[in-house]
Amino acid sequence: MEISVQNAYDEEMKRLEDTFTEINRQLAELKNIPPYTGHDHTEQVLDSIRDSRRRSLAVAQTEPYFGRLDFQEAGQEQPTPLYIGKVGVEKDTTLQLLVVDWRAPVASLFYSYTGGLDPVEYDSPDGLVAGLVYLKRNLVIRKQILQRVVDTFDRTGNNMAVTDEFLLYRLGENKDNKLRDIVSTIQSEQDSIIRAVKNSAMLIQGVAGSGKTTVALHRLAYLLYQYRDQVRAERMIIFAPNRMFLDYISGVLPELGVGDIQQTTFADWALELLEQEVKLVDPVEQLRYWFQTGPARPIMDDSAAGRFKGSVRFMQWLEQAIGQYEASAAPKTDFSPWAGAKLSQQTMQEWYDVEYRFEPLMKRRDRVLARVKRWLEMELDKVWETSLKKDYKKNGSARLREFTKSWMGYTPFSFYKELFQTASKAKFLTAELYNEIPQELLASTEALLKKKRVMPEDLAALLYIRSKFVGIHGDLTFDHTVIDEAQDFSPFQVALLNLHTRNQSFTILGDLSQGIHAYMGIRKWEEFTALFEEGKTAYFQLNRSYRSTLEIIYFANEVLKLGLEQPVALAVPVFRSGDAVNIVQVEEAALIPSLIAAIHKLQTGDITTVAVLARTEARSEALFKQLNAAGLPVNLISAGQQHYEGGISIVPTFMSKGLEFDAVMIMDVDGLNYPATEQDAKLLYVGCTRALHSLQLWHTATASPLIETIQGDFVVR
Known part of the structure; x- marks a missing residue:
């Protein structure tokens, strides 16, 4: 180890030991204070603050920080070392910041600084603060052990520009079955979004x-x-x-x-x-x-029910239908519980249209009905003769029930179902509004709603x-x-x-x-x-992709270019090179043995998570049974599943979106499963970009037109 590197390591070891000592001391003090269980508000607030500190210190206890930035604020004589961590830690006795929370304004410099000798600035609550960066250092601490010290900028040394060495080191790590935070490697363009x-x-x-x-x-x-x-x-x-x-x-x-x-x-x-x-x-x-294959595959275009029902126009259609219900909802007749007693329709309409107009529709209905009921009770109070009052109450209650039924209360589902009746039964739709919905959509929706099923x-x-x-x-x-x-x-x-x-x-x-x-x-x-x-x-x-090697990114970009008329964006890889993308053609009879051999070969290296991607769920299930029968420990991921277990996974390609694996093997990349359509190009692109380090595409029939013409040093056949 070079002397300068050794000196940096020794310096950071001493700082880390001091930090752990202070964190452990504070935690011990807090743990000795019993939780407050009383009802005093001030004590409850103080207990909540202590609990928050306990949780923050527990986060910092094993990995207190990941970066150091030496920053000299304008007007100061010396730079101040700032240690950046997931949570802030103060020294109890002096309130000196031992660790700066990564979300603090000054910590933004750690992410936005890209090298150079010019002054930099950050936005603080008191305004812009300018100064000079003297050192930017990345640190890897795992379970209280300092594993790595990397200087990515040193104003006093030879390193005058921020390098990607630490980022590449972190990107080269293998993945398990959970997504992890990137707080130590947030890039400048990512930081601007976060903040x-x-x-x-x-x-x-x-x-x-x-x-x-x-x-x-x-x-x-x-x-x-x-x-x-x-x-x-x-x-x-x-x-x-x-x-x-x-x-x-x-x-x-x-x-x-x-x-x-x-x-x-x-x-x-x-x-x-x-x-x-x-x-x-x-x-x-x-x-x-x-996601079925073959000639029966549905066409995904604007005629799809999901596109129409997901449109703003459908929302406006519903708003008009609700508006027509609102205009016709209130009763159109007077309420007369017995001869000589009458609540006018005009009065009830005024309650509905004016007094309760800012209430939601069903609440407006309930408010008016409650007021009608109260009016009925007040009218009964005016009757003194006992037997007559009894008859009036009986008749009045019966007529109130009829009146309430005439003003039907809807749930969202019952109203929606009402809208999709045949034209003769459509209560709240004008003919023009009714005819705007495609007839086949009306029929299919009506059939589902009758069974209380929805899409x-x-x-x-x-x-x-x-x-x-x-x-x-x-x-x-x-x-x-x-x-x-x-x-x-x-x-x-x-x-x-x-x-x-x-x-x-x-x-x-x-x-x-x-x-x-x-x-x-x-x-x-x-x-x-x-x-x-x-x-x-x-x-x-x-546009910068941090997941995959540049070979995988170049290949995936070519798939998009072959399948899409105008891709919205092509990925720009971080310069992290690996193995070329491998396109494998085998005979059908040799597929499973060859696949097992390829997986074993991957596992002899550093690969820990492997995904075998299939075009459909049925194909995934078949591969799972075959590989499982051959003694390979595999997990099947299917639609509706709630957990990803890691290891070797068999996954329908459409279910892999959002996940990532050390190695990906895509099956059946032929003309039947992946024809040269925009939709299939996107699906294949999803599959390719799940891979961090290794990508293989397998086929037994003629290769898909989305891959057969791809050439370059980044692909082998």
Whole structure:
């Protein structure tokens, strides 16, 4: 080890020991203070502060920091070493900062600084602070052991520009079955997204492996830190594509010391709000339909029901239908419980139209009916003769029940079902509005609703009706909403979530090149930006891919170029080279033995997670049975699964989106399974970009036109 490197290591070891001593001392003191269980508010607040400190110190106890930045503020004589960690740590006796929280303003320099001798500045609560960076150092600490010290900039030495050595070291690490935080390797373009202002809808177009999901999760942690008086974790929500993906990302926020953020899928959230009144058509059957192969494969275009029901126009259609119900809902006759007593229709209409006009529709109905009931009670109070009063009460109660039935109360589902009746039964639709819905869509929806079944594209409509009928209460409003894999969301879904989100505070992320659910998703980001107020959106594009080797990225880009007329963006790889992409052709009879041999060869190296991707779920199940019968320990991942176990996984390609593996082997990459269509190019691109270090494409029949002409040093056959 060189002397300068050894000196740096020794210096950091001494600093680390001092830091551990202080953290352990503070933890010991806090653990000796028993939890407060009384009712004094001041003591409760103090106990909460102590508990928060305990949790922060526990995070810092094994890995207190990951970076060091020596910064000399303008006007100061000497640079100050700043150690950057996941949580801030102060020295009890002096309040001196031992560790700076990565979310603090000054810590932004650690991520934004890219080298050079010029002054830099950061935005603090007191304004811009300028100064000079003297040292930028990356540190790897694992279980209280200092493993690595890397200087990426040293003003006093030979290293005058930030290098990627540490980033490449971290990217070269193998993955397990969980997504991890990137707090030690956040790049400048990622940091600008994380620290963007809260009250705007941020749309992030990011290529595969650009860190979109981790950036969004780190943004949540930053918002909770920066806007701690305005946002609460329990009022934040993440919408993920499926439950398995939620399991995959479940470790990131706890690693950052953040808890209580809601994490769900749109379908699960919607069904809970609808109180399980409806059931969703089996998603497995849907996916099998949309991702089947051969001539029966459905065409994914704007005629798909999901595209129509996911449109803003369908939302407007519903709004008109609800408006027609609102105009006709109130009774058109007087209420007369007995001869000589009458509550005029005009009076009730005024209650409905004027006094309760700001209430949700069903609450307006309930308020008017409650007032009619109160009027009836007051009229009965005017009757003194006992037997007459008894008769009036009996007759009045009967007529009130009839009156209430005439003003039918709807649930979101019962109203939605009413809309999809035949034309002669459509109560709330004009002929013009009724005829706007394609007849085949009317028939198919009516048939499903009779069985209390709905398609995923019906859920936004049902929740929109719910918002009009019962309103959106405080516990259903969010301080910030994250939508992951947003290219598979519809404009209607996002417009609906905007009703639930304060100040249009969104992080919306995805990749149009991975839009494999085109039967319900979007074609361009403008479909979302049009939903928000002018000046309330920001668009970011992340084109640098950190996941895969440059060989894999070059190959995946070629797939896109062959299948898409105009890709939205091509990935720019980090300079991390590996093995060439391997295209393997074998005879059908030799496929399984060859596949097993290839997996064993991968496992002799550093590969720990392997994915075998198949075009359909049926093919995945067949491969699983064959490999399992041959004694290979494999896991089958299927639609609806909630956990990813790591190891060797058999996965339908469409289920692999969002995951990553050390090695990926894509099966049956032939003309039948992957013809030269835009949709199949996107699906194959998804499969290719799941691989970190090794990618193989296997076929027994003629190779897919999406790969057969790809040439270059990055591919071997």
